[in-house]
Amino acid sequence: xxxxxxxAKELADCTTNPPAGMSIxxxxxxxxxxxxxxxxxxxxxxxxxxxxxxxxxxPSEYPFKAPVVTFATRxxxxxxxxxxxGNICLSILKPENWKPASRLxxxxxxxxxxLIEPQPDDPLEGRIADEYRRERKEFExxxxxxxxxxxxxxxxxxxxxxxxxxxxxxxxxx
Amino acid sequence: xxxxxxxxxIRNAVLLLSNPYWxxxxxxxxxxxxxxxxxxxxxxxxxxxxxxxLAPRTTPDTGGLLYVPDLPPDDVxxxxxxxFVPASVVRLSGLPPTDNYNLIALAPWISSTCSKKYxxxxxxxPIRALIFYRPNNSSATPPHATSAVWEINGxxxxxxxxxxxxxxxxxxxxxxxxxxxxxxxxxVTEVPFAQNISExxxxxxxxxxRIWTDLDVSTTGALFGIWVYFLIIIAVLIAxxxxxxxxxxLAQVGRRVSLRRRVISGDVxxxxxxxxxxxxxMTEIQKFPLYTYRYEPSESGATPREPPETLRRSxxxxxxxxxxxxxxxxxxxxxxxxxxxxxxxxxxxxxxxCTICLEHFQNRTTxxxxxxxxxxFHPECIDEFLxxxxxxxxxCRASMLPKRYCPKITNDMVRREFAIRRFRHTTRYEDGQxxxxxxxxEHGPALDGLPMEDGGEALPRRWRRLRSRVFPGY
Ligand SMILES: [Zn+2]
Ligand SMILES: [Zn+2]
Numbered sequence: 280x281x282x283x284x285x286x287a288k289e290l291a292d293c294t295t296n297p298p299a300g301m302s303i304x305x306x307x308x309x310x311x312x313x314x315x316x317x318x319x320x321x322x323x324x325x326x327x328x329x330x331x332x333x334x335x336x337x338p339s340e341y342p343f344k345a346p347v348v349t350f351a352t353r354x355x356x357x358x359x360x361x362x363x364x365g366n367i368c369l370s371i372l373k374p375e376n377w378k379p380a381s382r383l384x385x386x387x388x389x390x391x392x393x394l395i396e397p398q399p400d401d402p403l404e405g406r407i408a409d410e411y412r413r414e415r416k417e418f419e420x421x422x423x424x425x426x427x428x429x430x431x432x433x434x435x436x437x438x439x440x441x442x443x444x445x446x447x448x449x450x451x452x453x
Numbered sequence: 454x455x456x457x458x459x460x461x462x463i464r465n466a467v468l469l470l471s472n473p474y475w476x477x478x479x480x481x482x483x484x485x486x487x488x489x490x491x492x493x494x495x496x497x498x499x500x501x502x503x504x505x506x507l508a509p510r511t512t513p514d515t516g517g518l519l520y521v522p523d524l525p526p527d528d529v530x531x532x533x534x535x536x537f538v539p540a541s542v543v544r545l546s547g548l549p550p551t552d553n554y555n556l557i558a559l560a561p562w563i564s565s566t567c568s569k570k571y572x573x574x575x576x577x578x579p580i581r582a583l584i585f586y587r588p589n590n591s592s593a594t595p596p597h598a599t600s601a602v603w604e605i606n607g608x609x610x611x612x613x614x615x616x617x618x619x620x621x622x623x624x625x626x627x628x629x630x631x632x633x634x635x636x637x638x639x640x641v642t643e644v645p646f647a648q649n650i651s652e653x654x655x656x657x658x659x660x661x662x663r664i665w666t667d668l669d670v671s672t673t674g675a676l677f678g679i680w681v682y683f684l685i686i687i688a689v690l691i692a693x694x695x696x697x698x699x700x701x702x703l704a705q706v707g708r709r710v711s712l713r714r715r716v717i718s719g720d721v722x723x724x725x726x727x728x729x730x731x732x733x734x735m736t737e738i739q740k741f742p743l744y745t746y747r748y749e750p751s752e753s754g755a756t757p758r759e760p761p762e763t764l765r766r767s768x769x770x771x772x773x774x775x776x777x778x779x780x781x782x783x784x785x786x787x788x789x790x791x792x793x794x795x796x797x798x799x800x801x802x803x804x805x806x807c808t809i810c811l812e813h814f815q816n817r818t819t820x821x822x823x824x825x826x827x828x829x830f831h832p833e834c835i836d837e838f839l840x841x842x843x844x845x846x847x848x849c850r851a852s853m854l855p856k857r858y859c860p861k862i863t864n865d866m867v868r869r870e871f872a873i874r875r876f877r878h879t880t881r882y883e884d885g886q887x888x889x890x891x892x893x894x895e896h897g898p899a900l901d902g903l904p905m906e907d908g909g910e911a912l913p914r915r916w917r918r919l920r921s922r923v924f925p926g927y
Contacts, residue, residue: 288811342809343842375727379838379847380808 282341286311289383298387306436312337315351316387317434321395325422326354329430333390335383345377346386351436355418355425357397357408368403369393458509460620462501462669463584465519465630467637467644469654470549470661485654487662494646496633496664500626503594507585507603508615509672516667517555517581518548519634522574530567537561537588537628539635545578547638549661557666558583559630562621565605572615582618582668586627595621618670630664637664709862712870716859721870722852723860724844728869731860733839733853741853743832746814746821748805808848809834826851 290311293303300319305311314335320326332351338344350365360366370376371389402408410418466488488497520543524531538561548554556578560571562585575583587595587602596602598612603621605611612619622630637644641651644662656662715721724731806813807821807830814821814829822832824839828848838847844854 284812285810340842342847343838375725378845378850 282339283311285342286337290314293384293387298384298391300391301387303387306334312339312341314383315436318387318391318394320426320430321391324395325419326394326426326430329354329426330432330434331394331430332434332436333387334436335386337383342379342381345372345374345381346383348372348386348390352434353425353429354394355407355422356394357399357402357404357411358393360403361407366403367393368398368401370401458506458511458618458670458672460504460506460618460668460670462499463504463622464516464667464669465496465498465633466665466667467495467497468518468661468663468665469641469650469656470663471656486665487650487654491649491653494649496637496645498626498629498633500622501669503592503623503626504620505595505598506618506620507598507609508612508617508619510615510618511672515555515581516665517557518543519557519559519630519664519666520544520548520578521560521631521634522558522571522578522583524567524570524574528570530563530570533563533567534561537563538631541638542631542635543638543663548663554579556580557668559627559634560585561588561627561631562586562603563588569605569611572611572619576616580617582620583615584627584630584666585619585621586630587621587624588628589624590628591624592626593623595623618668634664637662705864705867708867708871709864712867713859713862716862717857723866723870724852725850726870726873728866728873729860730842731844731854732841733844733855734858735836735840737853737855737858738836738839741822741824741835743820743822744829745817746819746829748814748816804829807831807834809838824853826853 290303290305293301297303300321302317304315306313306315314337316333316335318331318333320329320331330352331354334349334351336347336349338346348367348369350359350367353361353363353365355361358368367390369386369389371381371386397408397411399408399411407418407421410421466486469483469485469487471483471485488495521538523544523546524534545556548556558571558575558578558580560568560575560583562568568585571585572583585595599609603609603612621627640658641647641656641660641662642658644650647662650656650662712721716723721728723729804814808828809830812831820832821829822835823829824835824846826846826849828846830838830847835847839853844852846853
C-alpha cells in the first residue's frame with residue numbers, strides 16, 4: 280500500500296485548497312506522518328479570535344488505521360481534555376468507525392465543527408459538559424478566558440507535541 | 454475401621470525333624486516334609502471355608518508345630534478334658550526345643566472356665582494361634598464369634614484381649630486333628646507308618662516326626678482401612694475436579710457454539726460489535742471479480758454488456774452485501790468492467806478514484822476489483838485491506854465475509870460478546886429515563902454515535918471504554 284503516496288496526495292489537496300480557517304504544514308518536511316494545523320477559532324463560536332494548534336499524527340498503517348488528532352493549544356471544551364495532552368473525542372476517528380475512505384479533510388472539518396457545536400452528551404470533560412448544558416453563560420465566559428490566556432499570539436506545537444508523543448496511548452480512550 | 458481377619462485354610466502335614474547336633478553352638482536342623490514326598494504313608498488334611506475366627510490378630514501366613522497346651526495335672530479341667538484329649542497327644546515336652554519353631558495350639562472347648570485355662574497355658578509358649586473345637590462331632594461351621602457359646606465369665610470381651618489369633622474349627626475336624634496329634638507323638642518308631650519312614654529316611658532315634666500346621670490367613674487391618682479411606686477421598690476429589698472442569702469445558706463449548714450460530718445467522722457481527730477484527734480469507738477475496746475500469750459518460754448506453762443499474766449503489770444506501778450480477782461472458786476471460794453510465798449512474802456513483810490510495814482509475818487501463826457491495830478498488834489496495842485489516846468495506850462498511858462464514862470462536866470472544874450484550878441491556882434500561890440525574894450523567898452512560906454507518910444507535914461511554922479495553926489493538 281502506497282501509504283506515503285496517499286498522504287502526499289491528501290497533503291497536497293489540503294495545502295492547495297485548505298479547509299476554512301485552517302493552515303496546514305508538516306511538522307518536519309521529511310516526515311509526512313506528522314501534520315501541524317493552525318485552526319482559527321470559528322467566528323460564530325466562543326473560540327473566535329483564538330488560534331489553535333492541532334497535531335495530526337498518521338500511523339504507518341494509514342489509511343487502514345485512523346489518524347490521531349490532538350490539540351497543542353489548551354482549550355476549554357467538553358470534548359477535548361483540559362490538560363496538556365489535548366485529547367479529542369471525535370466519532371469519525373474511533374477505531375470501530377474509521378474507514379479508509381475517510382479523508383483528513385473531513386477529519387479536520389469535523390474538528391472545526393466540534394468547536395462550533397460541542398457534543399456534551401459524549402464528553403471527555405464531564406464537568407465542562409454539564410456547565411455547557413446548564414450554565415451556558417458561565418461556560419462561555421470560561422472558554423473565552425482560555426482563549427485569551429492560551430490561544431492568542433503565535434501557536435506553539437513543540438512542548439505539547441512532545442507530551443503527545445510520549446503518551447500516544449491515551450488517545451485510544453476517546 | 455474394624456480389623457478383620459479371615460482364616461482361609463488350615464493345612465496339616467507331617468514333618469521329620471532331624472536334630473543330630475543339638476549340643477553344638479549352632480544347632481543344625483534338617484526338616485523333611487514327609488507328606489509332600491510320600492503322601493501315601495502320612496497324615497495330611499486341609500480345613501477350609503468353615504472356620505470361625507474368635508480373636509482376630511494380624512499374623513504372618515506361616516504355621517507351627519501342633520500341640521496341646523498343658524494344664525496343671527491336678528486341675529479339674531485336665532480331668533474333664535480326658536475324654537477328648539488322649540494322653541499320648543503332643544505336649545510341649547514332646548516337641549523339639551521351641552527356640553526354632555513357632556507353635557499352634559489345639560484344645561477342645563469344653564467349658565468357658567477350661568477354655569480360659571487353655572488360653573492361659575498357651576500364652577506361656579511361642580504360639581502363633583490357638584485352635585478351638587467343640588467336641589460335638591459336627592462338621593458345620595462353628596457359631597459366630599459373638600455367639601454366647603464363646604462367652605467366658607458372661608462375655609466375649611476376652612476376644613479383644615487375646616495376645617494371639619484364636620479361631621474355631623468344626624467339631625469333627627478338631628477331633629480328627631486331636632486324634633492324629635495323639636498318633637504323631639512319641640519317638641520315630643511309634644508314629645504311623647514308622648516302618649516305611651524308617652526305610653526311606655533312616656532317622657535317628659532322637660528325631661521327631663510331628664504334625665505341622667500351616668495357616669492361610671488374610672487380614673484387613675486398621676492400617677489398610679486408612680489407606681482405603683484416603684484412596685476414596687482422593688478418588689472423590691479427582692472425580693469432583695474432573696467433573697467440574699468437564700462441566701466448565703462443556704459450558705464453554707456450548708457458549709462458543711451458541712455464538713458461532715449467531716454469527717453464522719447474522720445476528721452478531723463480530724467486527725461491527727468491536728469484539729474482534731475479522732479478515733476475509735484470501736481465497737474468498739480472490740473470488741471477487743476483476744474488471745478493467747471503463748468510464749465513458751459520453752457513450753452512455755453504448756456498451757451492450759453493461760451491468761444493470763443495481764450494480765452501482767450509492768455508498769449511503771449500501772448496507773448489505775449483494776452478489777454482483779452474473780455476467781458470465783465477462784467474468785470468464787478477464788472481464789471488462791463497464792463503468793459507463795447512464796446519467797443516473799454517474800450521479801450516484803461514478804467512483805473515479807480508489808478510496809484507499811486516492812489514485813484515479815484510468816479508463817480502459819486500470820484493473821479494478823469489485824467487492825460484493827459494488828464498490829471498486831485497486832486489487833492491491835482492497836486485497837490487503839480485506840485480507841489483513843478488516844472484513845468491512847472501506848466505503849460502506851458492509852461485511853465482505855462469505856455467507857455463513859465464521860472465524861474460530863474463542864472463549865475470549867464469548868466473554869466480550871457477553872459483556873457487550875450485558876452493557877447494551879443496562880444501557881437500554883438507563884436510556885429509558887428521560888432526563889438522567891446529573892450524577893448519573895457524569896458517572897453513568899454518556900451517549901455517543903455508534904459504529905454503524907448511519908450512527909443511528911447511541912452507546913454509553915462506559916461501553917466505549919470497555920471496548921477499547923477489550924480490543925486495544927483495534
Ligand atoms: Zn488503490
Ligand atoms: Zn462498499
